[in-house]
Each structure stands twice: as C-alpha cells, then as structure tokens.
Amino acid sequence: MSTSRYDQPSTAGPLAGQHAAVLSIDVTPVADELRPTPGPIAILPTPNALFVDAVTAGGGVVAAISAETRAIVWLTSVNADDLAVHLQANPQVQWVQLPWAGVDAFAELLKIQDRPHLLWTSAKGAYAQPVAEHALMLILALMRRIPERVRATSWAPSTGESFYSRSVVIIGAGGIAVELLRLFEPFGVTTTVVRRSTAPLAGAARTVATESLDEVLPGADVVIVAAAMTGDTRHLIGAKQLALMKPSAFLINIARGGLVDTDALTEALASGQIAGAGIDVSDPEPLPDGHPLWSEPNIIITPHSADTPEMTAPLLAARLQQNVEAFLGSGGFVGVVDPQAGY
Incomplete structure (x- = not known):
C-alpha cells in the first residue's frame, strides 16, 4: 500500500514468514x-x-x-x-x-x-495482517488517549476508554476486514461490514451494501475505512458522514487518503464533531508540513507505514x-x- 519501491537490492530479512496472506474469496482458476x-x-x-x-x-x-x-x-x-x-x-x-x-x-x-x-x-x-494490526493499534491508542499522554509534560487525572463490547463499522470486505474480524474476537465487539453487496462476511454481525453506509454510522464507536480506492469511492467519508457519527466516535483510515475528505475531517476534529482519528494515509500524500491536521491533538498520523x-x-x-x-x-x-x- 505504500509508494516505496522494490527495484533496489534487498532481502526478505529476519521477518520472512512472520505474516501470511488473508483472502476474502476463494481462489478459482481463470478460464x-x-x-x-x-x-x-x-x-x-x-x-x-x-x-x-x-x-x-x-x-x-x-x-x-x-x-x-x-x-x-x-x-x-x-x-x-x-x-x-x-x-x-x-x-x-x-x-x-x-x-x-x-x-x-x-x-x-x-x-x-x-x-x-x-x-x-x-x-x-x-498485506492484510500487518495493516489490520496497525489499525488495531490506532484504535487502542486513541481510545486510551495516548496522543494526549505522549505530548504531556506532567501527571494528570486518568482518562481513557475500553474497546471491549464496542460497536464497529468496517468499510470494505477484503483481506484487511477478514483479519480485523479475527483480531476483534477477544474484544467482544459487534461489527457491521459495509461492502458493495449484502453478501455476509463471516464473523460480522451484520453486512450492508454501500448505499446503507449513512444508516449505520450513527451507532458506531469506531469506523474503519478499508475499502478500495476507485472513482466511485472517492470521499466516501465526507462532511455528511462525519456529521452522522457520534461525538464520541473515532475514524480510522488505513486504505487510501482519498476515501476521506481531508478538509471535512480537519473541521470535524477541530469542532469536536468526532472524538479522534487515526490515519495511515492522507490526501494529499505525503501530508504537507504545516497542514492543520498536524496540529490537532486528537489525531494519530502515521506515514503510510502500516505495511513497511x-x-x-x-x-x-x-x-x-x-x-x-x-x-x-x-x-x-x-x-x-x-x-x-x-x-
């Protein structure tokens, strides 16, 4: 998912075999x-x-x-x-x-x-396993108020929330979604998957079509963007969708920056419309120095490093x-x- 290049000398290194592919559909031979x-x-x-x-x-x-x-x-x-x-x-x-x-x-x-x-x-x-792992890290860090604590220079009253038994919406039904559902099992969360069809995805409590996205956003504690970037999905999360989310909800984007309207996200964070965001991708990418998102206290921005x-x-x-x-x-x-x- 990154734009780094493989046309330079390298080896698999000591981590070869650490991860495995995760597929959302069965492999069938081409005609x-x-x-x-x-x-x-x-x-x-x-x-x-x-x-x-x-x-x-x-x-x-x-x-x-x-x-x-x-x-x-x-x-x-x-x-x-x-x-x-x-x-x-x-x-x-x-x-x-x-x-x-x-x-x-x-x-x-x-x-x-x-x-x-x-x-x-x-x-x-x-690359589903490392990306899903990164998404889980962002969720836990945001809910436990880690952005606030890493900037702190003094002791403060304890804050933070638990991810257990929460309501999650995953947008996309590929390998990342499949792996996230597996990682979420110990937390007892209730997950709704949003995909192009209503075909069930194993492990999800509910599966809805993309047209129903706006209907499921108001009940979500965490919304994860894990969809493919196409002409039809650009700004899938915009001002309208962010306004539908709870003020206590968190947005995670580990797919493509263009799936989320950056200006709308910036405004939602600044106004307290949502509780926070974790993004491994941005639009534009790289996110320019001095961009307002860098100054928001309730966001974690990683440099497209979910899968190094x-x-x-x-x-x-x-x-x-x-x-x-x-x-x-x-x-x-x-x-x-x-x-x-x-x-």
Missing part, C-alpha cells in the same frame, strides 16, 4: 481461454534478488524484456507511464503482476490496456511464487484484478 501463455518473465523496472528467487522457486524463468516475454512483474507504483510504454511495445505480454493491494495508481492504464488476453494480478490480501517494506517484501515474494506456479500450471492466480472496476 482456459483466458489463461496466459507461459514464457519468460521480466522483472521491472529493475530485477530484485528476492523476487528473482521467488520466480525461480515457482518454476519460472526471469529474462530481460524482449519479444519472447510473456509476463511482467512490476515493482513500483510511481512509474505507471513506463509500464504503459513496455506494454505498448510488447503486445505479446499476457500477465502483469502489480506490487500493491490497491491498484488505483494504475487505474487509467488498466482501462486502456483492458484486452481479453492480458491478465492483471495485484497483492490484494497479501520489511513486512511486505516477503509477502509479495510469496504471492509472486504462487502466481508463477499458476502461470505455468494450475491457472489459480491470486489477486486477479478487474480492469474496469479498478480493484
């Missing part, structure tokens, strides 16, 4: 007529030893991009135009692996390059190996992207 043709795999912009090893472990062959290339592993989200150039010059490529769970940085390219024999996969679900490169590199390597095996055999690709939907 035979849509299966990519196996062949050499190019790792771009620059091969990285960890991911070269992952391709090799999956049975694949890494080679410089050429007329023989059948797949591209793209390791950065800051040079989507360069990827477009490679795809334009190499129409024989039939599979592209993207590095992040969210693919909003590639939204236009996905639509332009949407063709029957080009399969896109992302890291969706791969040290955490995500081994997870992406595992996803890559799995998808290379699918590329060469089973067809059971994980994280298949719908180019038109943008996730």
Whole structure:
C-alpha cells in the first residue's frame, strides 16, 4: 500500500514468514481461454534478488524484456507511464503482476490496456495482517488517549476508554476486514461490514451494501475505512458522514487518503464533531508540513507505514511464487484484478 519501491537490492530479512496472506474469496482458476501463455518473465523496472528467487522457486524463468516475454512483474507504483510504454511495445505480454493491494495508481492504464488476453494480478490480501494490526493499534491508542499522554509534560487525572463490547463499522470486505474480524474476537465487539453487496462476511454481525453506509454510522464507536480506492469511492467519508457519527466516535483510515475528505475531517476534529482519528494515509500524500491536521491533538498520523517494506517484501515474494506456479500450471492466480472496476 505504500509508494516505496522494490527495484533496489534487498532481502526478505529476519521477518520472512512472520505474516501470511488473508483472502476474502476463494481462489478459482481463470478460464482456459483466458489463461496466459507461459514464457519468460521480466522483472521491472529493475530485477530484485528476492523476487528473482521467488520466480525461480515457482518454476519460472526471469529474462530481460524482449519479444519472447510473456509476463511482467512490476515493482513500483510511481512509474505507471513506463509500464504503459513496455506494454505498448510488447503486445505479446499476457500477465502483469502489480506490487500493491490497491491498484488505483494504475487505474487509467488498466482501462486502456483492458484486452481479453492480458491478465492483471495485484497483492490484494497479501498485506492484510500487518495493516489490520496497525489499525488495531490506532484504535487502542486513541481510545486510551495516548496522543494526549505522549505530548504531556506532567501527571494528570486518568482518562481513557475500553474497546471491549464496542460497536464497529468496517468499510470494505477484503483481506484487511477478514483479519480485523479475527483480531476483534477477544474484544467482544459487534461489527457491521459495509461492502458493495449484502453478501455476509463471516464473523460480522451484520453486512450492508454501500448505499446503507449513512444508516449505520450513527451507532458506531469506531469506523474503519478499508475499502478500495476507485472513482466511485472517492470521499466516501465526507462532511455528511462525519456529521452522522457520534461525538464520541473515532475514524480510522488505513486504505487510501482519498476515501476521506481531508478538509471535512480537519473541521470535524477541530469542532469536536468526532472524538479522534487515526490515519495511515492522507490526501494529499505525503501530508504537507504545516497542514492543520498536524496540529490537532486528537489525531494519530502515521506515514503510510502500516505495511513497511520489511513486512511486505516477503509477502509479495510469496504471492509472486504462487502466481508463477499458476502461470505455468494450475491457472489459480491470486489477486486477479478487474480492469474496469479498478480493484
């Protein structure tokens, strides 16, 4: 979920195997007529030893991009135009692996390059555990008034609330939501999941469609934004939604900054409309020095660090190996992207 790059030398480090992917849907093989043709795999912009090893472990062959290339592993989200150039010059490529769970940085390219024999996969679900852990940390820190205490220079009367038996709304039903529901089990919270459909999500007390978001916000003690960023979800949380939340409620955003209207959030915090917020993402991002949010006493801002490169590199390597095996055999690709939907 970050914009840091994997095209520099690195290793998985001592934390390899610390986390595992969390998927919200079962993996099914792609249709035979849509299966990519196996062949050499190019790792771009620059091969990285960890991911070269992952391709090799999956049975694949890494080679410089050429007329023989059948797949591209793209390791950065800051040079989507360069990827477009490679795809334009190499129409024989039939599979592209993207590095992040969210693919909003590639939204236009996905639509332009949407063709029957080009399969896109992302890291969706791969980073769910570290991101969900970060969200839980933000919740507990805010409810226990840690922002106030880390700024304090003297003893004060005790303050704080417990997360036990609270009401939570999670916006989004992907791997992060699945992992959050697992982490919340010991706390006995009641969770409502907001998603595109009303299909139940195991572990949630209730599942509602996005159109019902405004109906469930007034009862929430904590609202967690964990949805995909698309044209339809920009500013999903705006002034209206913040006004519907309880003055004692907390907002957590560990998805994309654009899902929340920054100006509306700033005003809601300044006026006491909500009790606090924890954000790992912002709009704009990075959040500029001097922005009013930095001065709010009831917010925790982390620099898109819910899933650090040290955490995500081994997870992406595992996803890559799995998808290379699918590329060469089973067809059971994980994280298949719908180019038109943008996730």
